[in-house]
Amino acid sequence: MTMTTGFIWNERYMWHDNGAALGQIPTGGAFQPGLHLENPETKRRLKNLLDAYDVTPQLVSLAHEAAPIATLARFHTQDYIDLVETTSKSGGSVGQATIAGPGSFEVARLAVGGTTAAVAAVTQGHVQNAYALTRPPGHHAERDRGRGFCIFNNIGLAILEAKAQGWVERVAVVDWDVHHGNGTQQAFYNDSDVLTVSIHQEMLYPVNLGKLEEIGDAAGEGFNINVPLPAGCGGGAYLKAIDDVVIPALNAFQPDLIIIACGFDAAYFDPLSHMLLVANHYRTMTEKMMHAADTLCGGKIIANHEGGYSDFYVPLCGMAVIETLSGIDSGVKDPYAGTEFVANQDLKPHQFEAIKAAVDGPLAALFARQGSS
Numbered sequence: 001m002t003m004t005t006g007f008i009w010n011e012r013y014m015w016h017d018n019g020a021a022l023g024q025i026p027t028g029g030a031f032q033p034g035l036h037l038e039n040p041e042t043k044r045r046l047k048n049l050l051d052a053y054d055v056t057p058q059l060v061s062l063a064h065e066a067a068p069i070a071t072l073a074r075f076h077t078q079d080y081i082d083l084v085e086t087t088s089k090s091g092g093s094v095g096q097a098t099i100a101g102p103g104s105f106e107v108a109r110l111a112v113g114g115t116t117a118a119v120a121a122v123t124q125g126h127v128q129n130a131y132a133l134t135r136p137p138g139h140h141a142e143r144d145r146g147r148g149f150c151i152f153n154n155i156g157l158a159i160l161e162a163k164a165q166g167w168v169e170r171v172a173v174v175d176w177d178v179h180h181g182n183g184t185q186q187a188f189y190n191d192s193d194v195l196t197v198s199i200h201q202e203m204l205y206p207v208n209l210g211k212l213e214e215i216g217d218a219a220g221e222g223f224n225i226n227v228p229l230p231a232g233c234g235g236g237a238y239l240k241a242i243d244d245v246v247i248p249a250l251n252a253f254q255p256d257l258i259i260i261a262c263g264f265d266a267a268y269f270d271p272l273s274h275m276l277l278v279a280n281h282y283r284t285m286t287e288k289m290m291h292a293a294d295t296l297c298g299g300k301i302i303a304n305h306e307g308g309y310s311d312f313y314v315p316l317c318g319m320a321v322i323e324t325l326s327g328i329d330s331g332v333k334d335p336y337a338g339t340e341f342v343a344n345q346d347l348k349p350h351q352f353e354a355i356k357a358a359v360d361g362p363l364a365a366l367f368a369r370q371g372s373s
């Protein structure tokens with residue numbers, strides 16, 4: 001069945017420039033300058049694939065504009081907003097592993113505006129669900145600094161704006177980017193209206209965050225769930241984590257809207273992680289999330305693009321998610337889908353133990369809060 005799926009895209013997202021680098025580190029004259037890992041290619045190639053297979057015209061293009069400063073200030077400090085504006089005039093660092101080049105302030109505000117437009121369209125019923133192909137990513141951005149290539153926290157700000165506008169009350173964020181969603185966790189750590197769940201490779205980035213015991217604080221206690229997984233997880237572990245932790249958490253929380261922080265860097269070909277997923281795993285995970293959304297909140301679900309650094313493979317993963325959200329069959333076949341390329345996908349005992357620890361720890365804490373409220 002074809003769904004009405006909103007789509008956020010803006011060529012100007014591609015004009016944010018992290019400059020020349022050795023991987024993710026500025027070369028500083030010590031090494032031959034190369035393309036920074038967070039460059040436009042992964043996302044532009046996804047858009048090109050959607051165009052080439054006639055998917056884009058079947059999606060509902062959603063108008064959006066740069067978020068006003070007042071929206072940014074719902075989470076970020078004024079000092080940090082000013083720093084990004086000033087730094088992006090000439091180019092430089094605005095935090096940890098985060099660069100604002102010329103024009104980045106405007107592009108980053110446009111990304112926040114894009115995510116906010118997707119939330120507005122889905123919560124107000126203009127479309128059934130949406131995919132926001134925004135850039136720069138947002139889930140690492142903290143209150144007072146950029147982190148991990150993220151300037152402003154796109155999803156967090158969109159939720160805060162939506163709550164302030166009265167579009168939505170209870171939102172669940174499921175972050176399957178391979179890195180921990182530390183910025184989103186920080187934004188809602190004391191908040192019982194926003195459930196934040198992050199599935200990530202343990203001790204990857206940020207190194208000392210994303211632990212099981214970070215369950216939220218004060219009114220938000222129990223409403224933050226981390227599922228740190230050991231390196232080397234494939235589809236078996238990821239689908240088990242969705243089934244045993246994410247879906248029960250969503251059922252307990254009863255959101256009005258589900259937002260996926262949709263990174264594709266847990267894919268086998270990603271240069272910044274050590275997981276094994278292929279595009280069809282993202283398809284199945286999306287199906288499970290949509291089923292939960294159908295049951296809990298009238299199918300209201302948004303996937304917002306985060307990380308993912310394989311320029312040839314991110315587009316295939318993104319296509320799988322967008323096909324699932326929209327019901328469109330593009331005809332694109334993943335040539336790497338066969339296990340002859342990516343074996344070792346079954347759930348291992350030590351991976352099961354990591355998932356069970358999340359069930360016994362943070363999920364139990366959520367159940368305790370929901371039962372007592």
Ligand SMILES: [Zn+2]
Binds near residue numbers: 178179263306308
């Ligand atoms: Zn990531």
